[in-house]
Amino acid sequence: MKRRVKSAALFMMIFSVLATSSEAFAQDGAQQSNLKAPPESASKKAILQQNTDFFYDHITLQSSMSYAYSDQNTINLNGFLALGAIFLGNINVSKVKSSIYTFTESAYVPLGRRLQLVLNVPMVYRQSTYEIGGAGYASNQYSEATVTSGGPRLGDISFGAYYQLVQESKSWPTLTASLLLTAPTGINPYGIKVYQPDANNTNLQVPTKLPTGNGVWTITPGISFVSTSDPAIFFGSANYYYNLQRSFSDISTTADVVQPGQVRLGNAFQFSLGVAYALNDRLSVSTSFADRLQQQTSVRSLGSAWTPIVGSGANVGVANLGLTYAFTPTSSLIMNLGIGLTSSAPNFQLTATVPYNL
16 A cells, blocks of 8 residues: 555656646747847848848938049051051050049838839049040150049939849749839930040040930849858849930030930840858958940931941940948948959949948
8 A cells, every 4th residue: 555655656746747847848949939030140131232132121321432444545547558468657546544433322212021112313423534646747646635524413313113022942042123214314425525625636536524324214124133052142133224215406526516316325234143252240252243235326317317326335244342341230331343354344443332221
């Protein structure tokens, strides 16, 4: 009888311990289920901001400053070949050195978790220096002239929306569609007159001012993707620039001549591919390639046929090196160095971007 009582007491003790352990385990599990997932690293967030695939929770402003430099050399031959190998005539080498400073203020306005509106307002300052031989009618004597945009001027304002089609999963990357509309608010390049700044050099012809926009309305649909393979982040985009035909009161470059006409700016297709690495919670680096294929532009005066502008088509290939550093979870610095790979691309372009929340 005593054995039965002791066995029953031991059984009740074991059951009580198991019940207490089960209750504690259940409470711990409930607490674990209420814990939130760890926040996304600030460096990854900066990468997504760099590729416009990060959707903000509230209105965010972004300041961007860039400097682009390019120089182009052109050989002008005025003469003929004798005996198929000997050139008889004048050889002039012209050079154009261009600098473009752009400050852009952008605003991002979220409308839900997947839709985001954007407004970009650029201010542009341009300076170009033209050099060409022929001063004093000697091919080895050069003349030089510098032309600017007349101080910082408003560029072409763009606005539109981004919509996240697919959120990243094991099977799919993040897919974001975009649609932007660019307004011709900058100084357009049509009707700008050219003049001869050096009376002793008829070869030197320069414009009176430099444009800060392309002069037409542009519709830009696009799609981008981001795929994470820790610690690497792959990204890419494709955009098509559809330029609307527009009429101008003057398209002539000749002084004292006014010629109304129409311009059909060539459409363009641009794609980019790249990879970024989050080195730690704050710092990341990236490398990418971007290429823009520009079709030829055509113009026509009233009552005449369309005339293509020779050399207006372009292939702009750029290799990019990026560095992002997150100061806080809400502020970061995004640096990008673009190196031109084709003759139509700038020699280099340096851009610094700072997004900050309101």
